Amino acid sequence: MHYSKPIKVQPVKTQAFNDQKPGTSGLRKKVAQFKKTDYLQNFVQSIFNCLPNLPGSTLILGGDGRYYNRESIQIILRMAAANRVGKVILGQGGILSTPAASHLIRKHKALGGIILSASHNPGGMNGDFGIKYNVSNGGPAPEEFTNAVYEETKKITEYHIAPIKGIPLDLLGHYTLEKMNIEIINPVQDYAELMKCQFNFDKIKMLINQDNFELCFDAMYAVTGPYAKQILEDELCATPGSVIRGESLPDFGGIHPDPNLVHARRLVAKMFDEEETGSAPNFGAASDGDGDRNMIMGDYFFVTPSDSLAVIAANAHLIPAFKNGLKGIGRSMPTSQAADRVAEKLGIPCYETPTGWKFFGNLLDAGRINLCGEESFGTGSDHVREKDGLWAVLCWLNILAERKQSVEDIVRQHWAEYGRNYYTRHDYENIPSESANKLIDTLLANLNTLKGKSFGERTITIADNFSYHDPVDDTVSKNQGIRILFDDGARIIFRLSGTGTEGATLRLYIERYEKDIQQHDLDTQEALYDLIEIAELIANIIGYTGMHEPTVIT
Ligand code: VG1
Numbered sequence: 001m002h003y004s005k006p007i008k009v010q011p012v013k014t015q016a017f018n019d020q021k022p023g024t025s026g027l028r029k030k031v032a033q034f035k036k037t038d039y040l041q042n043f044v045q046s047i048f049n050c051l052p053n054l055p056g057s058t059l060i061l062g063g064d065g066r067y068y069n070r071e072s073i074q075i076i077l078r079m080a081a082a083n084r085v086g087k088v089i090l091g092q093g094g095i096l097s098t099p100a101a102s103h104l105i106r107k108h109k110a111l112g113g114i115i116l117s118a119s120h121n122p123g124g125m126n127g128d129f130g131i132k133y134n135v136s137n138g139g140p141a142p143e144e145f146t147n148a149v150y151e152e153t154k155k156i157t158e159y160h161i162a163p164i165k166g167i168p169l170d171l172l173g174h175y176t177l178e179k180m181n182i183e184i185i186n187p188v189q190d191y192a193e194l195m196k197c198q199f200n201f202d203k204i205k206m207l208i209n210q211d212n213f214e215l216c217f218d219a220m221y222a223v224t225g226p227y228a229k230q231i232l233e234d235e236l237c238a239t240p241g242s243v244i245r246g247e248s249l250p251d252f253g254g255i256h257p258d259p260n261l262v263h264a265r266r267l268v269a270k271m272f273d274e275e276e277t278g279s280a281p282n283f284g285a286a287s288d289g290d291g292d293r294n295m296i297m298g299d300y301f302f303v304t305p306s307d308s309l310a311v312i313a314a315n316a317h318l319i320p321a322f323k324n325g326l327k328g329i330g331r332s333m334p335t336s337q338a339a340d341r342v343a344e345k346l347g348i349p350c351y352e353t354p355t356g357w358k359f360f361g362n363l364l365d366a367g368r369i370n371l372c373g374e375e376s377f378g379t380g381s382d383h384v385r386e387k388d389g390l391w392a393v394l395c396w397l398n399i400l401a402e403r404k405q406s407v408e409d410i411v412r413q414h415w416a417e418y419g420r421n422y423y424t425r426h427d428y429e430n431i432p433s434e435s436a437n438k439l440i441d442t443l444l445a446n447l448n449t450l451k452g453k454s455f456g457e458r459t460i461t462i463a464d465n466f467s468y469h470d471p472v473d474d475t476v477s478k479n480q481g482i483r484i485l486f487d488d489g490a491r492i493i494f495r496l497s498g499t500g501t502e503g504a505t506l507r508l509y510i511e512r513y514e515k516d517i518q519q520h521d522l523d524t525q526e527a528l529y530d531l532i533e534i535a536e537l538i539a540n541i542i543g544y545t546g547m548h549e550p551t552v553i554t
């Protein structure tokens with residue numbers, strides 16, 4: 001491992017922590033943990049120790065603005081200076097959405113970037129904080145790198161930090177810290193420019209400005225507020241106030257900045273006209289803490305993220321971003337197979353990767369895919385190497401502008417053509433880790449006995465622990481979730497979350513395909529009821545968790 005020579009500063013002695021293993025998307029812990037003496041410093045130095053080309057390099061730095069963002073930025077700047085980084089490009093106020101940071105890394109051909117975020121996890125003094133490193137393609141560091149960082153955190157004995165005062169984070173311009181240059185930039189500008197090249201802004205503007213078109217974007221008091229206001233309200237001329245909860249607050253106003261039907265309550269109430277005003281907006285969307293997730297809604301209608309991916313794929317020819325056609329689609333393993341059907345019809349490949357955006361990076365870089373998504377409200381393309389909330393919203397607006405139909409009509413026609421993949425995810429949050437591990441271990445031990453078992457008219461054809469072989473670099477990632485596949489295409493998947501900070505979260509993903517158009521109007525939970533029961537029979541969730549209901553259903 002390479003250690004960059006510090007500038008004339010005495011290194012600070014430190015004790016290693018044993019809990020700095022990055023999860024699905026970087027290191028996430030309670031704020032209190034991150035505030036422990038040297039906790040952040042150890043992790044940052046461990047990243048730096050794994051970067052042989054650090055001296056003289058350019059790094060991008062910013063976060064979602066949550067509590068502890070500003071303090072962390074000052075610490076990281078001083079450490080970067082002491083580790084002889086050449087230049088840091090920083091979002092004003094320490095702000096950068098995750099997709100904006102990804103874009104800046106690519107635009108400036110930076111060595112990489114440090115993003116401070118715990119994404120959809122709650123913020124504030126008692127909430128969560130997080131940090132992750134993105135590599136030079138703009139994407140999350142691959143497992144090989146995060147594993148190396150983890151190894152480093154376990155043996156670190158010292159770190160380097162320049163003994164200098166903080167710099168003003170709110171003033172645009174150029175600064176110097178020791179010999180390191182710092183450029184503070186407008187966090188929205190470059191991203192907004194990128195969006196203009198991806199979509200037909202003129203057509204979207206015409207749509208948005210029709211008298212009978214109303215739009216509502218819920219920024220959930222998180223990072224996308226300023227991005228959405230500039231792009232949707234200032235540039236696309238949506239009525240001021242179309243962006244709700246648009247101020248970025250360090251505690252996200254006390255809410256859980258997770259764009260789903262449970263947490264984006266304000267948007268859901270509007271879209272289902274719960275106040276009985278007589279009409280709901282025609283298009284609704286929400287994003288998460290760091291701006292990489294999206295939820296899409298029509299009036300009185302919710303689009304599942306898996307369907308959203310499939311609809312975008314089927315309509316890609318209408319979107320300038322895909323003017324050269326779709327090369328291939330990527331979806332995470334638990335994401336529904338709706339996109340596979342579109343890929344099949346288009347005659348392009350569909351890749352199934354483990355959960356987490358880092359697994360799409362190689363496929364995007366190699367030009368094998370240019371559209372990808374996850375069931376967890378994540379959609380993106382090769383314009384950056386992260387999922388991108390506002391980008392997905394603009395995809396939908398572009399499709400609506402071209403097709404001149406409602407969101408619901410577009411989705412229903414999609415089902416009519418391709419069939420409907422009924423899909424749900426049940427989360428059991430905050431289970432004692434021991435119980436969650438027992439549940440998974442027992443399931444794993446019983447996998448061999450499941451193949452061939454029949455439940456009603458269905459028979460299990462495959463029961464395994466998903467392992468991914470990356471076709472680009474041949475790396476193998478094991479233990480990526482338990483799959484129970486049935487002969488009719490239905491699936492039950494179990495995995496433990498890798499982003500939580502308290503206890504364990506069990507995710508149960510359930511899907512079945514319905515070709516018959518007469519059966520496309522069922523309630524999702526009812527449509528999947530028998531599979532939900534089979535999942536309980538197979539895994540004894542109630543027995544292990546003591547929970548009779550999931551905490552969140554999406
Ligand atoms: C969750 C989602 C996963 C997503 C990850 C990061 O991970 O399920 O699809 O990539 O969050 O998204 P897990 O391990 O908790 O299931 V974000 O917006 O939190 O960066």
Ligand code: CO
Pocket residue numbers: 098119120288289290291292293
């Ligand atoms: Co996120």
